[in-house]
Amino acid sequence: MKKKLILESGEVFHGEGFGAELETAGEVVFNTGMTGYQELISDPSYCGQIVCMTYPLIGNYGINRDDYESIEPAIKGLIVKELCDLPSNFRTQITLDELFKKKNLSGISGIDTRRLTRILRNSGVVKGKIVNADADENEVVAELKGTDFPTNQVETVSTKTAYANPGRGLKVVLVDFGSKLGIIRELSQRNCDITVVSHDITAEEILLMNPDGIMLSNGPGDPEDNPQALEMIRGLLGKVPIFGICLGHQLIGLACGAKTFKLKFGHRGGNHPVLDLEKNKVSITSQNHGYAVDQESLKGTDLIETHIALNDRTNEGLKHKIHPCFSVQYHPEASPGPEDANYLFDEFLDLMYQFKNVTV
Numbered sequence: 375m376k377k378k379l380i381l382e383s384g385e386v387f388h389g390e391g392f393g394a395e396l397e398t399a400g401e402v403v404f405n406t407g408m409t410g411y412q413e414l415i416s417d418p419s420y421c422g423q424i425v426c427m428t429y430p431l432i433g434n435y436g437i438n439r440d441d442y443e444s445i446e447p448a449i450k451g452l453i454v455k456e457l458c459d460l461p462s463n464f465r466t467q468i469t470l471d472e473l474f475k476k477k478n479l480s481g482i483s484g485i486d487t488r489r490l491t492r493i494l495r496n497s498g499v500v501k502g503k504i505v506n507a508d509a510d511e512n513e514v515v516a517e518l519k520g521t522d523f524p525t526n527q528v529e530t531v532s533t534k535t536a537y538a539n540p541g542r543g544l545k546v547v548l549v550d551f552g553s554k555l556g557i558i559r560e561l562s563q564r565n566c567d568i569t570v571v572s573h574d575i576t577a578e579e580i581l582l583m584n585p586d587g588i589m590l591s592n593g594p595g596d597p598e599d600n601p602q603a604l605e606m607i608r609g610l611l612g613k614v615p616i617f618g619i620c621l622g623h624q625l626i627g628l629a630c631g632a633k634t635f636k637l638k639f640g641h642r643g644g645n646h647p648v649l650d651l652e653k654n655k656v657s658i659t660s661q662n663h664g665y666a667v668d669q670e671s672l673k674g675t676d677l678i679e680t681h682i683a684l685n686d687r688t689n690e691g692l693k694h695k696i697h698p699c700f701s702v703q704y705h706p707e708a709s710p711g712p713e714d715a716n717y718l719f720d721e722f723l724d725l726m727y728q729f730k731n732v733t734v
């Protein structure tokens with residue numbers, strides 16, 4: 375079915391719809407990954423967003439049972455140049471189009487994704503809507519201008535009830551702001567005994583579980599929408615080691631008095647070089663974020679900048695000066711993307727063991 379993508383700024387792109395027959399609006403962002411569309415579609419941090427894939431052929435290895443990063447995708451839609459409807463891979467179970475139909479998601483193909491990406495890079499990310507070909511463009515633009523982004527995205531994707539992922543090793547409480555399964559996978563591989571808890575848990579409730587460490591997950595939306603989480607982090611600092619990823623990283627920043635701001639077009643892809651300032655080493659990282667910690671605002675806080683992005687020199691890592699707490703803006707769990715930064719999970723384990731030895 376003929377569809378079109380309309381941006382809040384007025385540009386229109388004509389294409390062919392795939393997936394469910396529905397109109398869908400969201401923040402239009404771009405991702406430069408050449409593979410990994412299944413992980414990306416199911417990454418809860420994309421809640422409320424329509425993702426434009428810059429790689430020109432999407433769907434060519436289908437959808438398999440292993441690569442989901444959550445059970446129910448929270449993404450709003452997908453924009454591709456060419457959609458492959460005949461995937462070829464030994465793991466393929468269904469096509470991308472079939473997945474989108476099953477999950478009631480809408481996508482559009484046949485789009486000049488290079489032009490769209492240039493617009494997003496030049497003017498910054500904007501709202502957009504995938505609509506039927508006969509929709510009135512002025513009406514859609516007015517509607518987009520009049521709608522605000524929801525502020526409860528974390529609540530939408532976080533688990534409602536706590537659950538366990540048992541192991542025989544260190545006890546980790548994973549605060550789920552919209553966690554990718556990759557984080558659980560990495561901790562599990564290191565034998566951690568994981569309790570996944572909802573985003574609105576308090577520090578007192580966590581401390582009653584007597585954990586060896588706290589993992590603050592990735593998640594969607596503006597980090598400033600989570601004041602309760604900042605209270606929780608402040609209540610845990612110094613009492614138990616903390617490791618934060620992406621939204622978890624931004625929340626540590628805010629909890630310690632730094633500020634966050636929205637990047638013009640964000641970092642989304644699997645090839646972002648990050649410099650570790652302490653080791654003077656570069657990792658190629660997997661990224662998906664639209665906000666960043668303001669480096670100026672770190673002055674006067676107890677946080678030290680440990681990593682920066684080499685593309686735009688923005689903050690990518692933090693460490694607390696006094697307490698056992700560190701975090702990164704990128705994704706050491708990869709899923710999808712390079713695994714260069716995997717060692718950070720080992721460092722988290724080391725930190726938990728060190729803390730245990732000091733405190734027992």
Ligand SMILES: NC(=O)CC[C@H](N)C(=O)O
Nearest residue numbers: 592593595620621664665
């Ligand atoms: N992947 C994430 O955790 C993203 C964090 C935050 N929602 C951002 O866009 O910056």
